[in-house]
Amino acid sequence: MTEIRIVKNKDDCHTIAQLANLIWHEHYTPIIGVDQVEYMLTKFQSPEAISTQIEDGYMYYIISHNQNLAGYLSIKKKNTSLFLSKIYVSKDLRGLGIGKTALNFIEQEAINNRCQSITLTVNRHNTHSIKAYEKLGFIKTGTVVQDIGQGYVMDDYTMERFL
Numbered sequence: 001m002t003e004i005r006i007v008k009n010k011d012d013c014h015t016i017a018q019l020a021n022l023i024w025h026e027h028y029t030p031i032i033g034v035d036q037v038e039y040m041l042t043k044f045q046s047p048e049a050i051s052t053q054i055e056d057g058y059m060y061y062i063i064s065h066n067q068n069l070a071g072y073l074s075i076k077k078k079n080t081s082l083f084l085s086k087i088y089v090s091k092d093l094r095g096l097g098i099g100k101t102a103l104n105f106i107e108q109e110a111i112n113n114r115c116q117s118i119t120l121t122v123n124r125h126n127t128h129s130i131k132a133y134e135k136l137g138f139i140k141t142g143t144v145v146q147d148i149g150q151g152y153v154m155d156d157y158t159m160e161r162f163l
């Protein structure tokens with residue numbers, strides 16, 4: 001059984017940071033290289049950075065599967081869309097339907113917040129996740145390159161799922 005619970009305190013932020021450290025190294029090193037992974041982990045997924053994002057309105061959730069830590073997600077309402085900022089499932093638990101359950105949860109949050117769609121950005125070379133998003137009802141809507149400092153960029157597709 002998959003359970004999703006909101007991040008409430010500093011310990012939870014540390015749990016997310018640890019999960020991010022494991023999952024991002026494993027998943028993103030072949031895509032963007034270890035230096036950019038470490039730069040982005042420090043900038044966006046340290047416990048302090050996560051706390052600041054929560055103060056700025058991002059909602060973080062911990063995902064468990066059969067009572068084991070399985071991943072995390074983050075969302076924020078932006079105008080009439082719910083922005084899916086992050087969704088990460090541990091490698092050994094992918095393909096079991098956890099992402100789909102998480103998306104059903106996110107869809108319900110979008111409906112509760114009177115949103116018309118769910119939007120996200122995904123690295124243009126993150127091929128497996130793009131395929132999963134397409135299976136989950138997202139379509140590509142464009143591309144965006146964001147300068148994140150120190151010579152690094154995020155080279156993404158924008159995707160949207162209409163409710």
Ligand SMILES: CC(C)(COP(=O)(O)OP(=O)(O)OC[C@H]1O[C@@H](n2cnc3c(N)ncnc32)[C@H](O)[C@@H]1OP(=O)(O)O)[C@@H](O)C(=O)NCCC(=O)NCCS
Nearest residue numbers: 087088089094095096097098099100122128129131132135
């Ligand atoms: C993207 C991700 C969150 C999906 O979670 P998941 O638990 O693996 O997804 P599910 O098992 O619920 O699969 C959802 C759908 O996508 C499909 N799918 C999953 N992985 C796929 C892959 N590699 N290729 C093609 N389809 C895939 C599944 O078959 C399923 O479709 P179906 O309902 O028609 O059967 C997960 O794979 C992940 O964490 N990836 C690595 C991190 C990442 O890149 N996150 C996104 C950052 S923007």
